[in-house]
Amino acid sequence: MTTAIRTDYEIVVGVEVHCQLKTRSKMFCSCERDYFDTPPNTHVCPVCLGAPGVLPVINRQAVRLTILTGLAMGCEIPAESKFDRKNYPYPDLVKGYQISQFDQPLCMGGIVEIELDGVTKTIRLERIHLEEDTARLLHRDDGAEPYSLLDVNRSGVPLMEMVSQPDLRSGAETAAFLRKLRQTLRYLDVSDADMDKGSFRFDVNISLRPVGQETLGTKVELKNMNSFRSAQRAVEFEVERQTAILDSGGRVVQETRGYVDATGETASQRSKEEAHDYRYFPEPDLPPLRIAREEVAALRATLPELPDAKRARFQQKYGLTPDEAAALAETRERADAFEQAVRLVGDAARGRAVAHWFMGDVARLLHAGEGEVELSDSRLTPGHIAELVRLVEDRTVTANTAKEVLEAAFESGEMPSAIVEARGLRQVNDAGAIDDVARRVIEANAKAVDDYRGGKDSAIKFLVGQVMREMRGRANPQSATDALRAHLDGDA
Ligand SMILES: [Zn+2]
Numbered sequence: 001m002t003t004a005i006r007t008d009y010e011i012v013v014g015v016e017v018h019c020q021l022k023t024r025s026k027m028f029c030s031c032e033r034d035y036f037d038t039p040p041n042t043h044v045c046p047v048c049l050g051a052p053g054v055l056p057v058i059n060r061q062a063v064r065l066t067i068l069t070g071l072a073m074g075c076e077i078p079a080e081s082k083f084d085r086k087n088y089p090y091p092d093l094v095k096g097y098q099i100s101q102f103d104q105p106l107c108m109g110g111i112v113e114i115e116l117d118g119v120t121k122t123i124r125l126e127r128i129h130l131e132e133d134t135a136r137l138l139h140r141d142d143g144a145e146p147y148s149l150l151d152v153n154r155s156g157v158p159l160m161e162m163v164s165q166p167d168l169r170s171g172a173e174t175a176a177f178l179r180k181l182r183q184t185l186r187y188l189d190v191s192d193a194d195m196d197k198g199s200f201r202f203d204v205n206i207s208l209r210p211v212g213q214e215t216l217g218t219k220v221e222l223k224n225m226n227s228f229r230s231a232q233r234a235v236e237f238e239v240e241r242q243t244a245i246l247d248s249g250g251r252v253v254q255e256t257r258g259y260v261d262a263t264g265e266t267a268s269q270r271s272k273e274e275a276h277d278y279r280y281f282p283e284p285d286l287p288p289l290r291i292a293r294e295e296v297a298a299l300r301a302t303l304p305e306l307p308d309a310k311r312a313r314f315q316q317k318y319g320l321t322p323d324e325a326a327a328l329a330e331t332r333e334r335a336d337a338f339e340q341a342v343r344l345v346g347d348a349a350r351g352r353a354v355a356h357w358f359m360g361d362v363a364r365l366l367h368a369g370e371g372e373v374e375l376s377d378s379r380l381t382p383g384h385i386a387e388l389v390r391l392v393e394d395r396t397v398t399a400n401t402a403k404e405v406l407e408a409a410f411e412s413g414e415m416p417s418a419i420v421e422a423r424g425l426r427q428v429n430d431a432g433a434i435d436d437v438a439r440r441v442i443e444a445n446a447k448a449v450d451d452y453r454g455g456k457d458s459a460i461k462f463l464v465g466q467v468m469r470e471m472r473g474r475a476n477p478q479s480a481t482d483a484l485r486a487h488l489d490g491d492a
Helices: 060-072 171-188 228-247 293-300 307-318 322-328 332-345 348-369 382-393 399-412 416-423 431-444 446-453 459-470 477-491
Strands: 009-020 084-087 097-100 111-116 119-132 136-140 147-151 158-164 200-210 220-223 255-260 265-271
Touching: 009 171, 009 228, 060 119, 060 158, 060 171, 060 293, 097 119, 111 171, 119 171, 171 200, 171 228, 171 307, 200 228, 220 228, 220 265, 228 255, 228 265, 307 322, 307 332, 307 348, 322 332, 322 348, 332 348, 332 382, 348 382, 348 399, 382 399, 382 416, 399 416, 431 459, 431 477, 446 459, 446 477, 459 477
Parallel strands: 220 255
Antiparallel strands: 009 158, 009 200, 084 097, 111 119, 119 158, 136 147, 200 220, 255 265
């Protein structure tokens, strides 16, 4: 389907993101929070099983991580907050209700800045609140009839929900917003934010309205997306679908739709008629929370340097381009490894040389297996990169040899200087030795020599290449060029 997207509708997208917080224990009990790779129903107790008569206790660390996130996004932190019961029947909700926050969330407002094609845009947040995750249904289809099993390990895991205002205007903006949000959560180290493990999940609401109209159109909620790319494609598909409906005079039905990766299309899951009235009321088993200003100030003081600030500083301090700075500040770990290498080189002015290693050959080696890989996933350390930079700059090895040394270090973990010594890779700067080879190359390549003397200056490159080959890449390229020119131009 390649219907052209009309421009007389405005695309309105809002996002709700759920992210599991990186605490030690669950939200309201002392069960271990991390359930990934654990047998089902092993991290459970009467509280997270929802047994009658038990009392929940608020996880202080989960509250702190939520407030820290709010501070990073410029939210207001109200002095008082409370928990509420959200009632709905579902097989994965063991208590029959979820403890969430209704009208007094921990964080109000806030913003996330996204950048697309060099243009910065501010997306407003409505709120950030704290709740508990549900249990998990494991669907099986290995018997006469399909059935479902219940794993309660996830029940009660601290879940932070971030709700955006409907400020996004395209699939690309939606994906950029989600990426930026996840990047920030990882910088803050409040969550693994791992989509494969389900610790970062999102719903996307999308509607269209005629340009200039104030009221929002009928929205469709998209669920079950497992990548940023799916989010972008799902929004783009919905824009086409809803445009076609509106253009033909129809009405968009308010419903929940799922995105099907295989087809790149969305499909109806349930209509609004089946939506629940949650009958929120204040959680009777938990007291309201008073958030001391001193505690908020203390948390603010622990905020790390965030991605935008880091990018700006990298550009300014190391003379990097915006793209280079963005690539190195992509993760906090990569940024730290880069800066450690620069420190080991001992000169911020050579940050650019360090950056080129990280973004060029090192990135190529790390991504050979695809996925998100950092230096620490390999045998390389910032010390390896720093040593390579020094070996090239003090002309111990040529740039080409350095690449070979890097690959050897990547395989073995050996330090570059040790590899250079063991393999005899030192650059030859000895003018006499280079001169001898240059003379031999000139004698053996009459055609290229004639070309050069006939005014074809590029022939010199071929001759330099021959010298390098003779010397197994270890000749200083400038010395080789100088030696050749001295003979060729001198004899002319
Ligand atoms: Zn428990």
